[in-house]
Amino acid sequence: GENVEQHPSTLSVQEGDSAVIKCTYSDSASNYFPWYKQELGKRPQLIIDIRSNVGEKKDQRIAVTLNKTAKHFSLHITETQPEDSAVYFCAASGRTGGFKTIFGAGTRLFVKA
Amino acid sequence: NAGVTQTPKFQVLKTGQSMTLQCAQDMNHNSMYWYRQDPGMGLRLIYYSASEGTTDKGEVPNGYNVSRLNKREFSLRLESAAPSQTSVYFCASSNPTGISNQPQHFGDGTRLSIL
Numbered sequence: 001g002e003n004v005e006q007h008p009s010t011l012s013v014q015e016g017d018s019a020v021i022k023c024t025y026s027d028s029a030s031n032y033f034p035w036y037k038q039e040l041g042k043r044p045q046l047i048i049d050i051r052s053n054v055g056e057k058k059d060q061r062i063a064v065t066l067n068k069t070a071k072h073f074s075l076h077i078t079e080t081q082p083e084d085s086a087v088y089f090c091a092a093s094g095r096t097g098g099f100k101t102i103f104g105a106g107t108r109l110f111v112k113a
Numbered sequence: 114n115a116g117v118t119q120t121p122k123f124q125v126l127k128t129g130q131s132m133t134l135q136c137a138q139d140m141n142h143n144s145m146y147w148y149r150q151d152p153g154m155g156l157r158l159i160y161y162s163a164s165e166g167t168t169d170k171g172e173v174p175n176g177y178n179v180s181r182l183n184k185r186e187f188s189l190r191l192e193s194a195a196p197s198q199t200s201v202y203f204c205a206s207s208n209p210t211g212i213s214n215q216p217q218h219f220g221d222g223t224r225l226s227i228l
Contacts (some may be wrong), residue, residue, distance in 0.1 A: 001172075009153070034216050043203065043219040044156070089155055093209075100146070100163075100171060101207075101217060105155040 002027040004092050006104025013080050014112050021107045023090035024072040030094035033066060033073050034101070038087045047088075048075070080111045115139055119204050119220035126194045126227045134189040134223050136204030144207045145187035146171075146217065147179060149200040156203065162187055163209075194227045201225070 003026040013019050025033075034049035050057045050064045050073065057064050061080075066073040077084055087108050093101035120135045138145065143164045148156040148171075158171030162181040176198060178190045187206075191198060201224050205217040 006155075043221050045219070046216040049216055100158055100161045100169075102158065102172070103148075103156040105153065 002030060002092055002094070002102040004090060004102050004104040006090050006107055008107060009105065010108045010110075012110040012112065015080060015082060017080055019077045019080055019084070019109055019111075021075045021088055021090070021109075022072060023074070023092075023104050024070075025092040025102075026071065027092065027094060028068075028071065030092040032093045032101075033064070034091050034093075035062075035064060035075050036089045036091065036103075038089065038106075040086075044089060077109075080109075082111050082113050085109055085111045117204055117206055117218050117220035119202075119223050121223060122221065123224045124226070126191075126225070128195060128227060130194050130227075131190065131192050132194065133191075134202055134204075134225075135186070136188065136220060137186045138204075138206040138218070139185065140206060140208070140218065141184070142206035142208045142218075143184070144209055145181065146205040146207075147177075147187070147189045148203045148205065149173065149198075150203060150222075151200050159189065159202075196227050199225060199227045 006023045031052035036044035037047045038044040063076045087106045089106050090104040091101045117138045146161040147159040160179040162168045165184045180188045201222045204220045207217045208215045
């Protein structure tokens with residue numbers, strides 16, 4: 001089955017700097033890669049996603065890149081702000097296994113003011 | 114439009130007790146999921162239901178059962194609770210169609226403690 005690895009587990013940056021979180025996946029049939037942000041005590045919420053026919057996608061200060069050959073994808077946050085502090089999860093899903101989504105272990109991002 | 118609603122929000126059980134976590138969605142989604150979230154381990158899939166009438170095991174199904182009661186509702190049952198099942202449980206739904214998956218929408222979670 002699918003396995004998703006996420007690095008780093010903790011990331012601390014200065015306000016205004018960029019943050020990069022990387023994930024790898026094992027199932028070459030995966031075709032959908034969402035990223036979720038989870039604030040303390042809250043539900044995970046989708047912040048951006050990318051499909052396998054696209055190499056990069058941007059939405060204001062966040063972007064995601066996908067390398068299908070290498071089976072890895074990354075989240076980039078520019079001009080970080082204190083409110084970006086949260087746990088970020090990558091995930092992968094595809095047609096195998098009935099569309100189930102497998103999540104990475106999460107990255108705790110601290111943005112220092 | 115409430116999205117995904119989970120009940121209860123908090124629960125404390127004694128070892129060996131049973132209980133059912135309820136989940137309902139009003140987005141007409143086909144697929145529903147149950148995850149558990151433990152510190153440092155992210156979200157792990159317990160069971161999922163790709164469509165009404167079907168259920169399948171996820172990564173960590175042992176000790177749990179599920180029922181897809183209808184398109185809206187997907188319940189998770191602990192028959193004999195164990196301390197290792199202390200966790201935060203999230204229900205989610207999505208509407209995958211053809212080759213294109215859609216994002217999952219999560220409920221607020223159920224914080225379950227087993228003593």
